[in-house]
Amino acid sequence: MNGLDRVIHVRGVTKTFGKGDAAVHALKGVDFDARGGELLMIVGPSGCGKTTLLSVIAGTLGFDSGEVEVFGHSLHTMSQKQLTAFRAGHIGFIFQSFNLIPTLSVLENVTVPLLINGVGLKEAEDRARAMLEKVNIGKRGDERPTNLSGGQQQRVAIARALIHEPRLIICDEPTSALDKDTGQRVMELLSSVARGPGRCVIVVTHDNRIFNFADRMTEMDDGRVQRVHENPSKSMAGH
Amino acid sequence: MYRLGLKMLFADRAKYIMLLSGMAFAALLMTQQGGVFVGIIEWTKGNLKNMRAPIWVVDPKVEQVNEVKPMRDTDVSRVRSIPGVAWAVPMYWGILQARLVDGTFKPIQLVGLDNATMVGRPTKMIEGRVEDLRIPNAVIIDDLTVKRLSVGRAKPLGMGDTFEMNDKEARIVGICQTEKSFFGYPYIFSTYEQALQFAPRTRKMLSYILASPAEGWTADQAAQQIREKTGLGAYTEEAFGESTVKWFFKNTGIPISFMTTIILGFIVGVAVAGQTFYSFILENLRHFGALKAMGASDGLITRMVLLQAFTVGIIGYGIGLGLSVFIGWKFIQMGQPPFALPYQLPLGSFVAVLLICTFASLLGIRQVRKLEPAVVFRG
Known part of the structure; x- marks a missing residue:
């Protein structure tokens, strides 16, 4: 791997939940890299540590030892306040259960990352409308998320994750709550709008129906990365 | 973000109405009962208001104006x-x-x-x-x-x-x-x-x-x-008024009974508003977690929660005070029971409502602040 390509660099990360007999060693010295411009999937059985690794990379979970560097920022040296600011500016999130706020409209949900970053309401709404158009849901901006189908809600979540143009998109089981066709369409959309040079998309999934969207796969088991391999059905040159 | 925080509050109609009712009831109880209490205390000084004189001389054993020991x-x-x-x-x-x-x-x-x-x-x-x-x-x-x-x-x-x-x-x-x-x-x-x-x-x-x-x-x-x-006993008009009020505080159950009602109003307010607001926060905990994951600081979320609590408190206080004034106005029209609303009373009840809001939001804020943003990845 070319060092210049490497945008995420994880070395020897360990994370244990609980103490004594109840201790669960979720990460046991994980080494992991991601390149700019790629859609990388972390796969593995339930409880293998993939969501924990994702949380560590996203800066939402502290770790016991090791080093994590994301786009040149060393997360292991940052304070909580710096981590919060880092997440606000550099990371977009797509969650398994969408995590849209049901009491806000679709448009308002999409504006949230911009408002957190201090963008004015008018500009945030204009940009949110444009982003909703981009994910083909522009006409539903004034509706409540609960009035939308699962696929449409995930489109809103994608719009929210991209609105502030983050460099890292973190997706946690983005298709597990969707049927096969909807999941495929969501991944197509994610591949087309989220990927870009200088940006990295990391998807944690156990849904093998969407493996074909990955540029590379990182297989985890028992708190360790077991194997990293290129997706044979895709070529990085095609991006 | 604060506007969205308020929308989150207003959109949850059932909780919002419950919170408003709790706050309004507490404000009503504290202000209205306080008003009747102040009214009674003012009534005890009725003689002093109806027969004006700079100095009142009475039997040395007399402590209040409604008591007479002939001289x-x-x-x-x-x-x-x-x-x-x-x-x-x-x-x-x-x-x-x-x-x-x-x-x-x-x-x-x-x-x-x-x-x-x-x-x-x-x-x-x-x-x-x-x-x-x-x-x-x-x-x-x-x-x-x-x-x-x-x-x-x-x-x-x-x-x-x-x-x-x-x-x-x-x-x-x-x-x-x-x-x-x-x-x-x-x-x-x-x-x-x-x-x-x-x-x-x-x-x-x-x-x-x-x-x-x-x-x-x-x-x-x-x-x-x-x-x-x-x-002999001799008081200025003002001192005789104060002595009369003190006598009623010391020798009758009126202040204790009204204070009990006022404290109950406060406790009911804390209990209803605290419980409802806490459950509102718990129901939205996942969303607060998502906001934290997306980079909302603890300070921002704390301010959002405080704004929600104080908004509902101030609106509830307004409703409660309005009802108190209306009931008091009706009392005055009917001639009884007594009612008076010096500015200290609505001010005191406003401070009490702010305290209720603070108590109500503190529990929720504690939950939100100790929430790890990674919670949003847990299914």
Whole structure:
């Protein structure tokens, strides 16, 4: 791997939940890299540590030892306040259960990352409308998320994750709550709008129906990365 | 973000209404009961408001204005002789029975004013002249007397009409307006000599001596001189009011009973608002977690939660205060129960509502602050 390509660099990360007999060693010295411009999937059985690794990379979970560097920022040296600011500016999130706020409209949900970053309401709404158009849901901006189908809600979540143009998109089981066709369409959309040079998309999934969207796969088991391999059905040159 | 925080609150109608009701009820209970309490306390000072004088001289054992231990008539002269006293006049005050035309009796408060000076005269005359009290058997009645003693009459009592007190005829020469008093009985004014005729005879009849400080003396200094030189009790008007209020605090269950209600209002407010707001926060915990994951700081979320709590508190307070004022206005129209709303009361209840909001939000804020943003990845 070319060092210049490497945008995420994880070395020897360990994370244990609980103490004594109840201790669960979720990460046991994980080494992991991601390149700019790629859609990388972390796969593995339930409880293998993939969501924990994702949380560590996203800066939402502290770790016991090791080093994590994301786009040149060393997360292991940052304070909580710096981590919060880092997440606000550099990371977009797509969650398994969408995590849209049901009491806000679709448009308002999409504006949230911009408002957190201090963008004015008018500009945030204009940009949110444009982003909703981009994910083909522009006409539903004034509706409540609960009035939308699962696929449409995930489109809103994608719009929210991209609105502030983050460099890292973190997706946690983005298709597990969707049927096969909807999941495929969501991944197509994610591949087309989220990927870009200088940006990295990391998807944690156990849904093998969407493996074909990955540029590379990182297989985890028992708190360790077991194997990293290129997706044979895709070529990085095609991006 | 704050606008979105408020939308989150308003959109959850059931919780919002529950929160508003809790806050409004607490504010209503605290303000309305406080208003009735202040009203009662004001009523205890009714005599002081209706018979104005700079210094009140009473038996040394008397602590409040609604209590009378008659003094000797010669005490008036003793007070007049004190340096620092410009003048001193006798006053009679007692509760008598007035006879209605249907033969029933109603209690009234009879006030006997000094014949010469009419010190302690009614402060607001509606009809007639105070000086006409010098006519034999003359009385001035207040508007409440008109209402109470007109029962069974073809037309309300008016100028020139007569009624009986202690089997003696009283003729109305004036109608005045008075402040309500603690006993709630109407006031009837006559001269001191006339009052002694109306009232049942006892060995001592002098209820109060009303006095004024001489030039160059304050009322406080003159009252102190009277106390020292005569051994009688002497108060300035203000001090007698304070002493009266203190007496009611010390010797009646009124303050404790009202304070209990007011504290209950506060506790109910804390319980209802606290529980509802906490459950609102718990229901939205996942969304707060998502906001934290997306980079919302603890400070931002704390401010959002506080804004939600204080918004609902201030709106609820407004509703509660509005209801209190409406109920108080109705009370005043009906004449009872007493009600008064000095600015300290709504201010105090506002501070209490802010405290309720703070308590209610603190629990929720604690939950939100200790929430790890990674919670959003857990299914």
